[in-house]
Amino acid sequence: MGLRERKKLAARAALSWAALKLAMEHGPENVRVEQIAAEAGVSPRTFNNYFGSKEEAICAIGLDRQERVRAALLERPADEPLWDAVIACVLEQYGGEPDREMVARVRMQMRHPSLQGEHLKARAEIERVLAEGIAERIGADIRFDMYPSLVAGAVSSATRVAMNHWLSSEPPAELIPILTEALRSLAAGLPQPPRRKKPLC
Amino acid sequence: MGLRERKKLAARAALSWAALKLAMEHGPENVRVEQIAAEAGVSPRTFNNYFGSKEEAICAIGLDRQERVRAALLERPADEPLWDAVIACVLEQYGGEPDREMVARVRMQMRHPSLQGEHLKARAEIERVLAEGIAERIGADIRFDMYPSLVAGAVSSATRVAMNHWLSSEPPAELIPILTEALRSLAAGLPQPPRRKKPLC
DNA sequence: CACACTTTTTGCGTGCCGCGCAAATTTTCG
DNA sequence: CGAAAATTTGCGCGGCACGCAAAAAGTGTG
Numbered sequence: 001m002g003l004r005e006r007k008k009l010a011a012r013a014a015l016s017w018a019a020l021k022l023a024m025e026h027g028p029e030n031v032r033v034e035q036i037a038a039e040a041g042v043s044p045r046t047f048n049n050y051f052g053s054k055e056e057a058i059c060a061i062g063l064d065r066q067e068r069v070r071a072a073l074l075e076r077p078a079d080e081p082l083w084d085a086v087i088a089c090v091l092e093q094y095g096g097e098p099d100r101e102m103v104a105r106v107r108m109q110m111r112h113p114s115l116q117g118e119h120l121k122a123r124a125e126i127e128r129v130l131a132e133g134i135a136e137r138i139g140a141d142i143r144f145d146m147y148p149s150l151v152a153g154a155v156s157s158a159t160r161v162a163m164n165h166w167l168s169s170e171p172p173a174e175l176i177p178i179l180t181e182a183l184r185s186l187a188a189g190l191p192q193p194p195r196r197k198k199p200l201c
Numbered sequence: 202m203g204l205r206e207r208k209k210l211a212a213r214a215a216l217s218w219a220a221l222k223l224a225m226e227h228g229p230e231n232v233r234v235e236q237i238a239a240e241a242g243v244s245p246r247t248f249n250n251y252f253g254s255k256e257e258a259i260c261a262i263g264l265d266r267q268e269r270v271r272a273a274l275l276e277r278p279a280d281e282p283l284w285d286a287v288i289a290c291v292l293e294q295y296g297g298e299p300d301r302e303m304v305a306r307v308r309m310q311m312r313h314p315s316l317q318g319e320h321l322k323a324r325a326e327i328e329r330v331l332a333e334g335i336a337e338r339i340g341a342d343i344r345f346d347m348y349p350s351l352v353a354g355a356v357s358s359a360t361r362v363a364m365n366h367w368l369s370s371e372p373p374a375e376l377i378p379i380l381t382e383a384l385r386s387l388a389a390g391l392p393q394p395p396r397r398k399k400p401l402c
Numbered sequence: 403c404a405c406a407c408t409t410t411t412t413g414c415g416t417g418c419c420g421c422g423c424a425a426a427t428t429t430t431c432g
Numbered sequence: 433c434g435a436a437a438a439t440t441t442g443c444g445c446g447g448c449a450c451g452c453a454a455a456a457a458g459t460g461t462g
Binding site: 403404405406407408409410411412413414415416417418419420421422423424425426427428429430431432 | 433434435436437438439440441442443444445446447448449450451452453454455456457458459460461462
Binding site: 081082083116117118120121124138143146147149150151153154156157158160161162164165168178181182185186188189190191192 | 282283284317318319321322325339344347348350351352354355357358359361362363365366369379382383386387389390391392393
């Protein structure tokens with residue numbers, strides 16, 4: 001890979017990190033594109049060569065996970081059931097210690113209205129790659145078979161629901177158990193549940 | 202309901218319809234807020250009292266479906282299995298003849314990058330209301346039980362996947378069968394599928 | 403290294419947008 | 433009707449996305 005490609009990747013990463021950092025510090029509304037560019041060491045005009053908006057830059061951080069998930073999925077044992085493999089790969093992504101910074105970051109991206117749209121677009125992109133990985137694993141073709149996309153969509157959706165639940169949990173709970181429960185019940189086919197306990201109202 | 206409320210609803214609807222109409226005619230990029238306001242008979246400034254952007258106005262059209270779905274869900278026979286009720290309600294929404302205008306509208310909202318974010322936000326809102334309806338139906342509480350949100354998310358996701366598949370179908374296929382297949386296999390729990398036929402490449 | 407070629411960065415200009423503010427207008431209700 | 437409350441509107445400002453062309457940086461060859 002030539003110097004050019006490396007510099008482009010570096011510039012993109014630098015802009016994205018700078019955008020996220022400043023947004024976390026001052027709130028997304030109080031960050032100017034000018035600041036982000038300065039922090040990343042490029043001109044303001046260059047920012048828009050990489051991102052169409054500051055929101056896009058802020059939410060682009062998680063996008064490099066997509067290829068990792070896909071790769072991880074293909075490295076699972078070939079005879080492992082699909083659902084087990086998918087669940088293992090997703091949990092792997094959030095396996096680290098419950099980072100305090102991640103809480104704030106996810107909360108910001110999911111709750112702040114000006115970021116929601118871009119956040120959902122980023123999730124959709126990850127979902128697309130996940131669907132490709134699933135298709136590759138089971139030997140299907142996304143163009144003709146909806147199954148891989150359905151699984152990827154359900155997994156992505158369950159992940160989002162779990163994170164919402166986690167962010168709302170009072171007192172603060174652990175992400176992993178919540179995420180695991182969501183994915184497990186999804187893998188179990190979301191059968192009509194036993195009548196749950198009444199709300200506490 | 203007083204005159205004020207009625208006028209507000211009317212203005213909002215007029216703006217949203219005007220935005221959609223102009224976007225369909227000239228493409229979202231070539232529509233000015235000024236035009237939308239003029240078409241709706243209000244001042245440009247007033248536009249932003251109702252919507253934060255023209256993209257939001259364009260995508261707001263489908264938002265009144267949310268309450269209809271919720272209501273429809275609660276009117277299904279009480280002893281009907283949840284999945285059957287949900288599937289029936291969703292299909293009901295798209296039950297009409299395959300409108301040529303709807304094809305173009307959905308394609309525009311899903312494919313045009315500048316609309317994707319708002320479109321996904323609108324879907325999220327619908328999903329939230331659907332989750333509330335499901336919770337109400339099975340006597341659960343969204344705050345403590347993820348099940349309703351998981352079902353709503355999976356259904357919403359499957360609907361989106363089906364629509365994508367439909368938009369990409371070559372030659373153009375019917376929406377209803379595709380949507381039905383997606384929801385049925387979801388309700389069946391997305392079991393690991395039999396090995397499908399090879400891609401035609 | 404020199405040099406021509408390609409690609410990226412940068413500065414500048416332009417049109418559009420979101421929104422705060424306060425005055426004008428409209429609706430509500432006693 | 434008349435005062436109070438809510439909405440619309442005009443105005444202005446800061447900011448943003450992007451086209452364009454010049455400058456700068458990287459690439460490959462002799």
